[in-house]
Amino acid sequence: MTDNSMICAGIDVGKSHLDIALHPGKARLRVTYDTAGLKALDAFLQEHDVSRIGFEASGGYEWRLLAHLRAGKRPAARLQPAQLRFFAKSRLKRAKNDRLDAALIALFTASLEQFHALSKDDGRHDTSKN
8 A cells, every 4th residue: 555645746758848746736847858947846846845756758858857866865767658558547537738647647656556766777778778
């Protein structure tokens, strides 16, 4: 059973921006996907005392975020799109946009009993995995 007091962030990665949602709660944030945006992301995660972070593998756009989160102190996991699609179907979620995806990713992250966080070596040498 998952801890309901744990705050999880879901991040939808786009080419030019990141959409972040928290679960539980309704806090949301959109930042540019650059150095300033990553600093704003860090402040948002700190402000809300986020316990763990999930983000979707997004055709290579996620690599900068992966490196940034790997260097941080919060556990983060790169989630596979198929996992999230099946989870969305199980929740009867059909609408799709970046903000809704971020909320779904946060909910999925919170639902995981086993959370396989990024290691310091995750994906560093293997370019065949997305």
